[in-house]
Amino acid sequence: MRRKKEVLKYAPDVDSALHIIERSGTISGHELCYRRERLLLEQIGQVLEILDNSRDEEDTRINLWFTAERGDITDWRTYDDAVEYEEINSREEYEQFWLDYYPDEIKFYECYFFRHGKFMAIALGERGLIESPEEITQDKSGICADTTPLLKWVLEQCRKAVQQIISGKYDGFINNNLPYYYRTGTIPRKEYWKIVPEGRKYDLAGRDDKILSEEEIKIFEKLVAEQKTFSDDDFIIEDMTAAKYFAYCRLGYEANNFPHCKKIEDDVELYKRIADGRDNGLTEIALDSPEEFNRWKNGKLQVFNGNHPWEVIRGGSSTHVTFSVSHRLGENKEGRYYLYLAGLHRPGEVIRFFIALRQHGIMVKLGDMEELLARCLGTDKVGIVPNGVLPRYCEKFFPGEKVVDFMNIHYWDDEYADFVEKTIWQEVKTPQLVRDxxxxxxxxxxxxxxxxxxxxxxxxxxxxxxxxxxxxxxxxxxxxxxxxxxxxxxxxxxxxxxxxxxxxxxxxxxxxxxxxxxxxxxxxxxxxxxxxxxxxxxxxxxxxxxxxxxxxxxxxxxxxxxxxxxxxxxxxxxxxxxxxxxxxxxxxxxxxxxxxxxxxxxxxxxxxxxxxxxxxxxxxxxxxxxxxxxxxxxxxxxxxxxxxxxxxxxxxxxxxxxxxxxxxxxxxxxxxxxxxxxxxxxxx
Structure with missing residues (x-):
């Protein structure tokens, strides 16, 4: 078992200290307990002051990259410790485990420093958040993990980084040495498919991993072109009823080969079986009455149970299929609705759903239509985000670009070099001096x-x-x-x-x-x-x-x-x-x-x-x-x-x-x- 060190030198020392604060903190972070820790945090703020370009005097946000050598294998674990904690059986496994944890001789850590008034915090690496909401005049009682060694290491690393910035060497060092799995970029989807052939299957998969066929893609491409010729009035539906809505849903379910379609003849029951279930009472109103649908749509007959009536194929917040009945933008007239279908991250299901409706003469607007077609044709881009960033909702990493799919490349060992070569990498943003x-x-x-x-x-x-x-x-x-x-x-x-x-x-x-x-x-x-x-x-x-x-x-x-x-x-x-x-x-x-x-x-x-x-x-x-x-x-x-x-x-x-x-x-x-x-x- 690794003992706590008072002086951190190698990457395993830093990772061990980070593990301790992660384990001892709350979901929001580890709060400091000792005055000496707060003083170190304030010293870090003083060192970084020359990089503080925040316009608001109360706020500071600075990020830097630190490095630590991996050291020798015994700086990670002794062989006996590895046998006990990693369950290895040989010296060869011992060395391989070490290289799996530390493949590079130098490990990089991204550090974010935050300050708002008296609140100060540091986010280090992928899991270390240390915060201090206020000044600490005396040590707090209770059992607290002491982050002093880690904060001393951070302070020293801040000094080294700012020295490099002052000397004009920091940007060059980071741009030449920062591993690409910590960077942001885009790769053409077709290039991604060449590197990872099964990626195409994943991108175009529907139910039961049945990918869209070339014929389906051609039909979809033709319908997209046709869709662009329609006016908004072409999508208006008069006398909408719940029965029509559930019948439309069946068409989409059947196109996606849901096995329930053959077993359940009633459209409402089929909807209940496949949809989210929180329908706000839509399944309880008179099915063939346009008046009741209008009243329900305007909230008069709704029975709140979650407000997900349009989630027709269940999924997560970004992985479900939406099929809604909506008022035209700027209108709120009873009886004048249009159908809207969306499911960017369920391409197989939503495209088959769309094709089925259109082939039955039902007009429906398709959300993210161009993006779905680009995915099918492989003409869009996949965003690569830094290791430690969950590849979901990462649009903010790509300002001015339309990127909807994201990935990390840290674990693609065999394909890593190909990703590096084929990706268009963004310039690594580095902090600059705010005064001369x-x-x-x-x-x-x-x-x-x-x-x-x-x-x-x-x-x-x-x-x-x-x-x-x-x-x-x-x-x-x-x-x-x-x-x-x-x-x-x-x-x-x-x-x-x-x-x-x-x-x-x-x-x-x-x-x-x-x-x-x-x-x-x-x-x-x-x-x-x-x-x-x-x-x-x-x-x-x-x-x-x-x-x-x-x-x-x-x-x-x-x-x-x-x-x-x-x-x-x-x-x-x-x-x-x-x-x-x-x-x-x-x-x-x-x-x-x-x-x-x-x-x-x-x-x-x-x-x-x-x-x-x-x-x-x-x-x-x-x-x-x-x-x-x-x-x-x-x-x-x-x-x-x-x-x-x-x-x-x-x-x-x-x-x-x-x-x-x-x-x-x-x-x-x-x-x-x-x-x-x-x-x-x-x-x-």
Whole structure:
């Protein structure tokens, strides 16, 4: 037996958790009991907020696709568990059962997130509905299934999905990898019949699986063409009686070879035997009286017992045959009726019923006539709906198309590839970002902890640090930032790739600068007009020309500021451009932000101490600058003096030093190009 897991990793873990909530919930879903569950649900809502395109502020509806690896066979069940619970008898059966449950290495789960006011819910996969009608301030009493592991998994999957959307990779991944049995499309019925030959028999079957013959289809096709030449007045029946109605029913029953027809001579009794039975007293009125039929039709003689007098061949809500006597549309005149026959999903019975009436000269309107004929000829389409969707009443999946039959293809193993090839598939609808920016606080929701820890452990400061300690340190800091107050701001952080060109080996890294909104607005018209030279041209410039180029570029763009001393609550409110993140790299940008935020430490005390040192240094410099020039020179030292005191001496030849300086200014010029390029995109 599979034990409950606190951390869900593989598809069997997720399915086991879903099974538990399905088993413990009601028909409407599993209601949360614990405060920690509600908080996780609220976190999920915060992560998905950037995808919320609902016009109504009270409502949110977002759907995403998640994935989970199937893992190894033992991640499903051990062999002993499979023997006990799956009743297998061999290792071969053990492996086959596993592959039957998990045929693909990756399993997809569709997740719907709902919010209306305080009501929140998640529908996951085909059977997992978790709901929380209100905030939970304290845990509820009683025995409740704990969905915390599942909600943690959903939260992590939401973060991964939104990261992919931000990076522009989600749509491509889903369109290239989502199995077709989770998609929607249409296949021409004739192609369906080629793939599944018995499908034609099913589509055209009548009673006792007797399919419509080619001769019957030709007769029906001819009658349909003839039907189109009639006017509405041609269908009017005068002096309608119950006796006529039951006689017409017999014609239809006989055409369908009901065995009761030979045994029961009375038309009313035959109707009672085959029809639904809830006739509202139609069988009790005077059979040959048009007046009584009129009174019954207008409700004066009806005896309510279910209101199904016209269900002449019993079936479900969509699988019965209707044969009604109706007033002409827009009229309600006694004695002026028309007959109406319908049974789209009982094609054999309803078509034979129709042919029999018409061959006896009885005028009757046929519902879904064109659709029935198209089915007979195989010229219509069958709708394929996602696995987990009951293939009934799925018209809404095909807007602008006339599709009346639906199917799933998940279990058609041998025919699956043919279905994929012959089906016209709809584009998979994926959620889109509702704004082109996010705050730094929102950005930090999408930290890839493994990548962050890898990068940190490769730095000189943490090279010998324990990985688990580094992980916990950053986890604590990020949790603190998620709870930190965030100031509203219109100022923006801009990321750009830059280079350190001082040494012999050039290092590329992502830098971040703060741009004030007022400055961005002021330079909005100037930035697009800055003339940038391509890198190959920059390589040809002299050091002096590179310096002038660098100076000229920055004269036309707003000034960017360092933000390592910015208070956290202010920095968390800065905006970042999603396009900027996408172009530079999401995790690289996150690392650049975290580097700035923690440059002076990861606690408020560290930050305060460094700010105090900075303030004291600024105050000291201001005091020095107020001194006479001779006194200033005693306190302020040149770069050369500092190098001499530290024992730094550049022993390289003048030519090598000159080349180094030129390389430095070349990479500064390339960085300037990067800054302008990003600002142009952001200011569009």
């Amino acid at each position: 920016w996010m705050t730094v606080k929102e950005l930090l929701q999408f930290v890839d902890m493994e990548k962050l820890v890898d990068k940190e452990c490769r730095t000189d400061e943490n090279e010998s640090a324990d990985r688990a300690d580094v992980y916990r340190l950053w986890q604590t800091f990020l949790r603190k930032m998620s709870e930190y107050h965030c100031q509203d701001s219109e100022d923006m952080l801009v990321f750009m790739r830059t280079w350190d060109g001082l040494g012999d080996e050039v290092e590329e890294f992502v830098d971040v600068s703060l741009y004030r909104r007022l400055d961005l607005d002021k330079f909005r018209d100037k930035v697009p007009n800055v003339v940038l030279l391509p890198e190959e041209r920059l390589q040809q410039l002299s050091e002096k020309e590179l310096i002038e180029y660098h100076k000229g570029v920055y004269a036309e763009v707003p000034e960017g500021y360092a933000c390592d001393f910015t208070p956290w609550e202010e920095m968390l409110g800065f905006k970042v451009s999603i396009g900027n993140l996408r172009r530079v790299g999401l995790q690289e940008c996150i690392h650049a932000v975290l580097t700035e935020m923690t440059f002076h430490g990861m606690t408020e005390d560290d930050q305060s101490e460094r700010r105090q040192e900075l303030d004291e240094a600024i105050e000291e410099i201001e005091d020095i600058r107020n001194l006479p020039q001779e006194e200033q020179e005693k306190h302020l030292k040149s770069y050369e003096d500092v190098c001499e005191e530290l024992g730094w001496k550049d022993e390289r030849s003048p030519e090598v030093q000159a080349a180094g300086r030129k390389r430095f200014w070349y990479y500064n010029a390339v960085t300037a190009n990067s800054v302008v390029s990003e600002l142009r995109e952001i200011l569009k």
